[in-house]
Amino acid sequence: xxxxxxxxxxxxxxxxxxxxxxxxxxxxxxxxxxxxxxxxxxxxxxxxxxxxxxxxxxxxxxxxxxxxxxxxxxxxxxxxxxxxxxxxxxxxxxxxxxxxxxxxxxxxxxxxxxxxxxxxxxxxxxxxxxxxxxxxxxxxxxxxxxxxxxxxxxxxxxxxxxxxxxxxxxxxxxxxxxxxxxxxxxxxxxxxxxxxxxxxxxxxxxxxxxxxxxxxxxxxxxxxxxxxxxxxxxx
DNA sequence: GCATTAACACGTA
DNA sequence: TACGTGTTAATGC
Numbered sequence: 001x002x003x004x005x006x007x008x009x010x011x012x013x014x015x016x017x018x019x020x021x022x023x024x025x026x027x028x029x030x031x032x033x034x035x036x037x038x039x040x041x042x043x044x045x046x047x048x049x050x051x052x053x054x055x056x057x058x059x060x061x062x063x064x065x066x067x068x069x070x071x072x073x074x075x076x077x078x079x080x081x082x083x084x085x086x087x088x089x090x091x092x093x094x095x096x097x098x099x100x101x102x103x104x105x106x107x108x109x110x111x112x113x114x115x116x117x118x119x120x121x122x123x124x125x126x127x128x129x130x131x132x133x134x135x136x137x138x139x140x141x142x143x144x145x146x147x148x149x150x151x152x153x154x155x156x157x158x159x160x161x162x163x164x165x166x167x168x169x170x171x172x173x174x175x176x177x178x179x180x181x182x183x184x185x186x187x188x189x190x191x192x193x194x195x196x197x198x199x200x201x202x203x204x205x206x207x208x209x210x211x212x213x214x215x216x217x218x219x220x221x222x223x224x225x226x227x228x229x230x231x232x233x234x235x
Numbered sequence: 236g237c238a239t240t241a242a243c244a245c246g247t248a
Numbered sequence: 249t250a251c252g253t254g255t256t257a258a259t260g261c
Contacts, residue, residue: 197239
């Protein structure tokens with residue numbers, strides 16, 4: 001068994017970590033008990049893969065802290081980055097539901113803390129808990145909108161708009177409830193996600209900050225006006 | 236014209 | 249000290 005999963009070196013979740021896991025709040029009784037016991041937490045180093053294309057499904061994954069990216073390798077040797085994955089995100093449910101191999105790579109852009117719910121516990125919740133099903137349905141619905149928006153962002157050719165759009169996505173409170181008002185991301189990381197140089201991202205952020213849409217902080221970006229940021233991203 | 240890379244100074248964790 | 253940010257100059261499409 002070579003490098004099966006970062007969750008090989010997992011430990012149980014602490015009380016504080018459990019409190020930060022959004023879907024636990026919809027559970028109660030035996031379902032809540034089972035989930036809390038089954039959840040595993042593990043560190044991921046920069047560049048480390050949380051899950052790999054083609055591997056059998058093992059966990060439903062969540063981001064406790066840090067930043068991941070979802071991507072695929074192309075036949076020509078390149079990489080397609082689909083999205084950044086910030087704190088509060090839970091992903092891979094589609095793969096688990098179908099019991100098919102993962103269809104993408106998830107890699108840590110920086111040192112992160114990831115959580116995992118084993119596939120058998122995931123299916124137990126799916127079979128038993130209506131609130132859990134409702135939570136998942138809501139998440140799938142939200143993500144559908146997320147990818148529609150991603151296409152829109154891709155069609156923008158103004159770099160400032162693209163950066164604005166990416167920020168709007170990363171500040172999604174439903175998909176990424178762990179982000180809050182301050183997104184911890186470097187301008188270099190944002191550049192990787194948007195497909196721009198660090199210098200151009202810096203320029204875009206300063207434009208957005210100049211209009212009061214965001215605040216630039218050391219190692220992060222603060223939202224000031226999400227609605228206006230959304231408007232800016234599709235102009 | 237506009238974005239990229241490279242390079243450097245400076246500030247912060 | 250290592251890393252992130254702000255800025256400028258040279259280069260390329």
